[in-house]
Amino acid sequence: DRLARHAGARVRPVGPGRAGAVVGLVDPTGFPVGVVHGADSHPALPEQVALPLNTGTAKRRLNATQRPAREPARVQRLGHVVLETPRFGAALDWYLDTLGMIVSDFLFLPGQRGLGPTMAFLRCDRGAAPADHHTLAMHLGPGSGYVHSAYQVTDLDALAAGGEYLRERGYRRTWGIGRHIQGSQLFDYWRDPDRLMVEHFADGDLFDASVEPGWAPLSASGLAQWGPPVTRDFLGTTPSPARLRELTAALRAEDTELTAARLLALMKAMSS
Ligand SMILES: [Fe+2]
Known part of the structure; x- marks a missing residue:
């Protein structure tokens, strides 16, 4: 009810046979939310069992x-x-103001920090309860739309074995395995x-609400701590x-925020 009042929208039932109520909004890019x-x-669902790992000094698995x-x-x-949007600043403000999300990390174009960020990683404000580093991430770009969605699996072995399974069935890896x-x-x-x-x-x-936003320059090589080089397909x-x-x-x-100068800086950052 508070959100509907704030946004000048209506509260409607989700739909026949389904519990709950929904407030339908449209963000500044035009995405329905x-x-x-x-x-x-x-x-x-039952969890895939995480493997007991032996590290150099801590041995958990014997015999x-x-x-x-x-x-x-x-x-x-x-x-x-x-999501990618040519109206990045407006969309960022909207998610902070309308959904009360908070910023975990900002990325800015090298040498252009004063012009503000061109990518933001947003988390839910759950106060003292920890939340995923990002539930939504957005970046400035020519397209308006979906970039990717991410699904949690239990550990590195589940990730790698799952990847082998997909590869054997002819799917194409875009980028990985690495650590962001x-x-x-x-x-x-x-x-x-x-x-x-x-x-x-x-x-x-996982961050609680006390962690302040980080700032870093955007670069292709700055997207991972380790892993294969980032691919054009991913970028x-x-x-x-x-x-x-x-x-x-x-x-x-x-209403675009993508000027020719910013586009050039973006392309340079994506190849550095
Ligand atoms: Fe991701």
Whole structure:
């Protein structure tokens, strides 16, 4: 009710046969956002068992072998969604103001920190309760839309064995396996049959509301602590007619924040 009043929207039932109420909003990029309260909750599925690891000095597994199953990674939950928008600043303000999200990390174009960030990792403000480093991440770009969504799996072996399973069935890895910097997740990115990007991740950071936002320059090499070099497919820098059309439209649009100068700086950062 408070959100509906704040946004000048209405509270509606979710739909026939389903519990809960929804407030339907549209963010400054034009993405529909439905905020649901009182939805049905379902019992958790059984967890894929995390392996007992022997480290250099802490030995937890004795007289027993390590045989992780070659099986699909079992997804535990949706972790985050990443969006691209030519109206980054307006969209960022909207998510902070309307949903009360808080910033875990900002990325800025090298040498342009004074002009503000061009990427932000947002988490839910749960006060003293820890929340995922990012539930939503957004970056400035010519496109308006989905970049990827990320699904948590139990640990590195589940991630790697799940990747082998996908590879054996002819799916194409976009980027991975590595460990991110912002959020620290172990990551593995894939394309589904519709060419949508999806991520398996494990071991992400959890922050309570006391952690202040970090600031770092945006660069291709700054997206991972370790792992193979980032791919053009992941960065979305593979030239295509659709991408070129997006670019021309974004540069021409009246409400765009993507100037030619920022685009050049962005392309430079993505190749450094
Ligand atoms: Fe991700």
